[in-house]
Amino acid sequence: MENVQDKSKCLGKLERCYNILQHIRTKIDSYLYEPSTCALFETKEYLKQKIDKLIAANESLLNYLRGTNELLPDQFKDVNYHIQETFELEDDFTDYTLKSSKNS
Numbered sequence: 001m002e003n004v005q006d007k008s009k010c011l012g013k014l015e016r017c018y019n020i021l022q023h024i025r026t027k028i029d030s031y032l033y034e035p036s037t038c039a040l041f042e043t044k045e046y047l048k049q050k051i052d053k054l055i056a057a058n059e060s061l062l063n064y065l066r067g068t069n070e071l072l073p074d075q076f077k078d079v080n081y082h083i084q085e086t087f088e089l090e091d092d093f094t095d096y097t098l099k100s101s102k103n104s
Contacts, residue, residue, distance in 0.1 A: 007071040017086040036103040
């Protein structure tokens, strides 16, 4: 029974991560965050690639969890790693937006 509860918590966290990733993707594609320097352009491209990678990993984890009745320790570890990566991306995006606004 404990695995089911952990599974539902993981599903909820992954769905939140997906929403965060979609939000960041929308913002980074906005004209408000167009890079004004070569370094900012490289950072933006890096962030976009990381977003794509995390969205693919998120979908894979969600599909796995929705299709199974139990949460194995390795998958639980993968979910926690993915959550950490999403929060790090969020911090990187915040740094990018601050640098972007200083160079405007």
